[in-house]
Amino acid sequence: MEGQFLRRIQKPKWLQGVRKSVFKTRRRAILAIVGTLLVSYVFLNNRGIIARIRLERQRQEMIEKVRAAEEETKRLESYLKALDGDKKTIEKVAREKYGMAREGETVYKVKK
DSSP states (O other): OGGGGGOOOOOOHHHHHHHHHHTSSHHHHHHHHHHHHHHHHHHHSTTSHHHHHHHHHHHHHHHHHHHHHHHHHHHHHHHHHHHHHOHHHHHHHHHHHHOOOOTTOOOOOOOO
């Protein structure tokens, strides 16, 4: 039982093979390091691919907000037009918002 705890962890053999083939010569090692730095720069800098994806997502969110605001504006404009000329809409707003009533009507307010 004691022998179990003394075993060494074996590194994957394919990883050792890759390491040996990449770092076989000094030139390959330098190319691997420079390549790694170049790829990380392309992906992780301010103008890189990840930043581009993030900005695209923000752009889509802003487009959706603008579209929602335009729909809200259209809805409010149609409501405003209805308030300008439609007597039923004016009466409805006066009754609901301001508690107004016609002559002879009794208004009952229900508390929630």
